[in-house]
Amino acid sequence: MHSVPSVSVTYARNGRSTKANELGMRVMQERAYEKRGEQYLLIKSPPASGKSRALMFIALDKLHNQGLKQAIIVVPEKSIGSSFADEPLSKFGFWTDWKVEPRWNLCNSPGTDGGKVNSVGAFLESNDRVLVCTHATFRFAVDRFGVEAFDDRLIAVDEFHHVSANPDNKLGAHLGAFIARDRVHVVAMTGSYFRGDAEAVLMPQDETKFETVTYTYYEQLNGYEHLKALDIGYFFYNGPYVDDILKVLDAREKTILHIPSVNSRESTKDKHKEVEEILESLGEWQGVDEATGFQLVKTPEGRVLRIADLVDDEGPRRDKVSGALKDPTQKMNRDHVDIIVALGMAKEGFDWIWCEHALTVGYRASLTEVVQIIGRATRDAPGKTHARFTNLIAEPDASQGLVTEAVNDTLKAIAASLLMEQVLAPKFEFKPKTQASSAQPGFDYGDDGYDPKKCNVGFNEDTGTFQIEIKGLVEPKSKEAARICSQDLNEVITAFVQDKPTMERGLFDREELVPQDLTLTRMGKIVKEKYPQLDEHDQEAVRQYAIAALNLTQEAKRLATGGDEGERSANTALIDGVRKFMNVRDLDIDLIDQINPFGEAYSILAKTMSEESLKQVAAVIAAKKVKLTPEEARDLARRAVKFKQERGRLPSITSQDAWERRMAEGVAFLARMKAEAANG
Numbered sequence: 001m002h003s004v005p006s007v008s009v010t011y012a013r014n015g016r017s018t019k020a021n022e023l024g025m026r027v028m029q030e031r032a033y034e035k036r037g038e039q040y041l042l043i044k045s046p047p048a049s050g051k052s053r054a055l056m057f058i059a060l061d062k063l064h065n066q067g068l069k070q071a072i073i074v075v076p077e078k079s080i081g082s083s084f085a086d087e088p089l090s091k092f093g094f095w096t097d098w099k100v101e102p103r104w105n106l107c108n109s110p111g112t113d114g115g116k117v118n119s120v121g122a123f124l125e126s127n128d129r130v131l132v133c134t135h136a137t138f139r140f141a142v143d144r145f146g147v148e149a150f151d152d153r154l155i156a157v158d159e160f161h162h163v164s165a166n167p168d169n170k171l172g173a174h175l176g177a178f179i180a181r182d183r184v185h186v187v188a189m190t191g192s193y194f195r196g197d198a199e200a201v202l203m204p205q206d207e208t209k210f211e212t213v214t215y216t217y218y219e220q221l222n223g224y225e226h227l228k229a230l231d232i233g234y235f236f237y238n239g240p241y242v243d244d245i246l247k248v249l250d251a252r253e254k255t256i257l258h259i260p261s262v263n264s265r266e267s268t269k270d271k272h273k274e275v276e277e278i279l280e281s282l283g284e285w286q287g288v289d290e291a292t293g294f295q296l297v298k299t300p301e302g303r304v305l306r307i308a309d310l311v312d313d314e315g316p317r318r319d320k321v322s323g324a325l326k327d328p329t330q331k332m333n334r335d336h337v338d339i340i341v342a343l344g345m346a347k348e349g350f351d352w353i354w355c356e357h358a359l360t361v362g363y364r365a366s367l368t369e370v371v372q373i374i375g376r377a378t379r380d381a382p383g384k385t386h387a388r389f390t391n392l393i394a395e396p397d398a399s400q401g402l403v404t405e406a407v408n409d410t411l412k413a414i415a416a417s418l419l420m421e422q423v424l425a426p427k428f429e430f431k432p433k434t435q436a437s438s439a440q441p442g443f444d445y446g447d448d449g450y451d452p453k454k455c456n457v458g459f460n461e462d463t464g465t466f467q468i469e470i471k472g473l474v475e476p477k478s479k480e481a482a483r484i485c486s487q488d489l490n491e492v493i494t495a496f497v498q499d500k501p502t503m504e505r506g507l508f509d510r511e512e513l514v515p516q517d518l519t520l521t522r523m524g525k526i527v528k529e530k531y532p533q534l535d536e537h538d539q540e541a542v543r544q545y546a547i548a549a550l551n552l553t554q555e556a557k558r559l560a561t562g563g564d565e566g567e568r569s570a571n572t573a574l575i576d577g578v579r580k581f582m583n584v585r586d587l588d589i590d591l592i593d594q595i596n597p598f599g600e601a602y603s604i605l606a607k608t609m610s611e612e613s614l615k616q617v618a619a620v621i622a623a624k625k626v627k628l629t630p631e632e633a634r635d636l637a638r639r640a641v642k643f644k645q646e647r648g649r650l651p652s653i654t655s656q657d658a659w660e661r662r663m664a665e666g667v668a669f670l671a672r673m674k675a676e677a678a679n680g
Helices: 027-033 051-065 078-084 113-125 135-145 170-181 217-222 241-247 271-282 315-326 367-375 403-424 435-439 479-487 489-497 500-508 515-530 536-559 567-571 573-584 589-593 599-608 611-623 630-647 658-679
Strands: 002-010 040-044 070-075 130-134 153-157 185-190 211-214 229-237 255-258 284-288 295-298 304-309 339-342 357-361 386-394 427-432 457-460 465-470
Touching: 002 403, 027 040, 027 051, 027 211, 027 217, 040 051, 051 070, 051 078, 051 153, 051 185, 070 078, 070 113, 070 135, 078 130, 113 130, 113 135, 130 135, 135 170, 153 170, 170 185, 211 479, 217 403, 229 241, 229 403, 241 271, 241 386, 271 295, 271 304, 271 339, 304 315, 357 367, 367 386, 367 403, 386 403, 403 489, 403 500, 403 536, 403 599, 427 536, 465 536, 479 489, 479 536, 489 500, 489 515, 489 536, 500 515, 500 599, 515 536, 515 589, 515 630, 515 658, 536 573, 536 589, 536 599, 630 658
Parallel strands: 040 185, 040 211, 070 130, 070 153, 153 185, 229 386, 255 339, 255 357, 304 339, 357 386, 427 465
Antiparallel strands: 002 229, 284 295, 295 304, 457 465
């Protein structure tokens, strides 16, 4: 079994994210509550950071102090509705409690979504204050009653990444109509403000109306009391996955195991037999616990594992198991269950604080789903110091005739790894480097022996923020561009690593590749498409900030020593890596643009994937290599014009500099296009 690029991050455990203020609010909740007066509020915060309770605080203020009639909480599936059950908030210092009348929590009531629409109508006519329903029920209700029926109410959308700006996305279309009418308040909450299909969540003109509260994974995990290390690994296997499962499944760890969809190439097409084989590999079956429905398996060491099988389709049996997992009296009982085996369940909103290992077979549908599954293991719990996510992926095999699909999974796994490195790392704050700032650095560099005049980098441990100066950096002019550079760089990077031509060229077209083709041309194209409302100056600023963040993380990982240098070194590996990079080179944006963001990923891939498989992947990609497009040529020509303004000549096709040759190729390509059009 071989691993592909993986992430390992260690945190300080300073306890900040779990401490409550006098109102009973943790750090993220307090930050969100400060913005409670905003009509449109977007909360971007990782799993287990307390988004549901933050909404309770905000909704109660809007109902009691801001004149709104009612609050409607919209969740993607019924199981998440329990997150908004009654809470005695006054017990912890707040001025009132959160209550939902049982009849208005439609996630708990029987019947279909279509039938529950009548209940939504009755609620709108009532004097009660809070309703909880699924996305589907809400969509049907808006279709029947129209957006006008919801005037002067709060619409709170949990797992907001289910919304899309695509016209075919019904929830997204409804949201656009609500914003256009401008008579409701909206609170949107998500742990991953991006979609697996790379569609925009909101239209640009709608997104600008939202005030954003951002709470990062770094802040969350760094502020825990117990959990200090998170590992993310991707592994290739050959043959049936059940034969290799024990190479990554440790029965001593509390584990959620997601088996593959029956439609995927990893599946044996018999999901029940797969579960049976997994149980057999763990030990000797001892029967079923009558009270919970859990499978009992005795390991060779003599320990009896309690295993919850959520793959079983038989209704009463699965309901018993599901109910046992939700039993509130067992939430703090670490020994209640040892392993949960699931297929489509136990992802979003599933709360099992003891989970130490999220093990997934087969690449899941999207990066969003990967982030959600990882979130199952990132809860803080007493005695839980380490957590990990493992993704088992079938290695490309030419004899199976499914190489293209395997290549896609390989690229997605690397994209997920790159994204998670960015998500889990501290935040970057960039500013242009000037002579004045170099002479009098404005950051607190501490007493670690680094020369601030050389490295121009500071780190704020409390906020988890790097402050870095870069020569030649374009600063954003507009408020919207500044917001993107400050809060949305991960969304830009997500779009970049999800772009297949970018990933393919960055990994497997290395001999011919000019890095600026990726950092300038491809990223420039993505930014233009993602933020068409920005002018050219601000688009370039966003591009530079995003590439700087991505490449600094990659170079820092490459340079970080890690190893056995003690806990401080482990805690500060990324910080030390950034500083080493800054010490080695006088950082400027031109230098950053000359780095292939996928270089480190390829080097790890080459070491860990079999040579035959690696050649197979490269061959598949080479067979469908795309030449220069007219759009890319026009972008190169625009950069050639800037080159001429700076140097007094056009780029030369015979230059020794690869990027100058590439710009010249763009100019020549456009010239040929014009000549062909004139002759045609």
